[in-house]
Amino acid sequence: MRTITIIEDEKLLGSELKRRFEREGWSVTLSPTLADARRLMLELDFSPSVVLSDMNLPDGNGLDFLEEVRAHGGRSEWIFLSGYGSRQDIARAAKLGALDFLAKPLDYHKLDLTIATATRGARARQRMTDTARSGAQKYSPDSFIGQSPAATQVRTMLGQLATVPVTSILLGGETGTGKGLVAKILHYSGQRAEGPFVDLNCAAIPRDMLESELFGHEPGAFTGAKGRHRGLMEQADGGTLFLDEIGEMDIGLQSKLLKAIEEQSFRRVGGEETISVDIQLIAASNRDLRAASDQGDFRRDLYHRISVFELRLPSLRERTGDIAAIVTTLFGEFNARSGKQVSILPPAILETLQSYSWPGNVRELRNVIERSVMLATGPKLPREWLGITPDNVATSPSTPAPQHQQSNAAPPQAMPNDPAGLTLPLDGSMTLDDMEECIIRTVLERHDFNVMAAVRALGTTRETLRYRIRKYGLEALVNA
């Protein structure tokens, strides 16, 4: 249930707010003094989702109380009811993480917008606490599977990095090598595990929206910016911000990011207040960012700033000795999901898996094993659904077609095509990734490999499509 504490000594306003929130289903407590609020929030340890507090109360100042609550570990979203805060008050409130100052007499429309932002923030924090608990169990250095020297070296490095306060780390390696997994391991086994883990794929957000997504915005900062929006930088305060595909970030925005991570502070789009944060940045890219910075495609100063610690994840081809261990771990996961009992990896199949080039790395291996376990009829991993045959070993496209359909030109496992649409089997024979690749491939083919036409047909953005084309290794189609 949503909980709100109102700290307000004006009786009429206090009871009016209480009624209003109760009508909307909130559980409300009303404190006319700070002493009363102190008893509730410090002595009884009550932590409401939102606090709506007057600034000047008969027995003290609301800002001092917010500072006490923060020192006590209270993380409620805080809104001050006072438009008359001095610049120093506003700066101090921002530093203590207060969301807003609302002038009296109250503009109820503005109050609703601010409460909506606060509710989103409170929900995100709750999710974060839940995730921190399960994340710590799920993501330890041992979650990076493999006994090969390359995998062992990665795990040793992860163990070391988790014990030191590192402000930025750069992860390199091909798609599907585990950069996202490693970012989570670094966060959940590190010193910031209790803080938020916030991730953003820079290639999946249109360029003009990335800035406000990262840094947030003030109301009216641009057309459509209604309420105040806290960006991901702010949401990651006290934790980790994982920027995947950082190489896709616009060069202008790279300078703002560099300044923000160097100063650990920034301004929201359209805002004047400086927001201070304490974040660890983990950036990842499957491009060679050093080369990109030499060519002027990526800011050299940002590259140097984020690459103090650089960890390159090995491709699966470089550690084929780990395939057996990864596959047997995946058996457990997919058996549990499908109720199957696959436990035997026949040596001949292992040999096939080890001689394939795995351009999509562990992600691709997961997809292959998922499909095969789902369609298995006994304890042995069946060969027929692997889609890896001597023909395509070491040269296959990233999503191999099963043996009975080996044409690369046609979408891998789609049903006969209806020219106006596309029929996909929902019997477990295609993973979601397979389907996505199939849809993209088909749309590109139907639009003569014209990326912008495909963008329009898919109702997506150029950045998103470009990212997916790279993810599924379809560049050759559009560059031909």
Ligand SMILES: Nc1ncnc2c1ncn2[C@@H]1O[C@H](COP(=O)(O)OP(=O)(O)OP(=O)(O)O)[C@@H](O)[C@H]1O
């Ligand atoms: N060493 C490993 N042990 C166990 N699982 C792994 C390992 N490496 C990768 N995975 C799994 O493979 C899948 C793909 O990994 P992940 O998404 O982290 O790759 P990535 O390098 O971030 O890819 P991209 O560059 O496309 O974003 C995930 O399900 C991840 O858990």
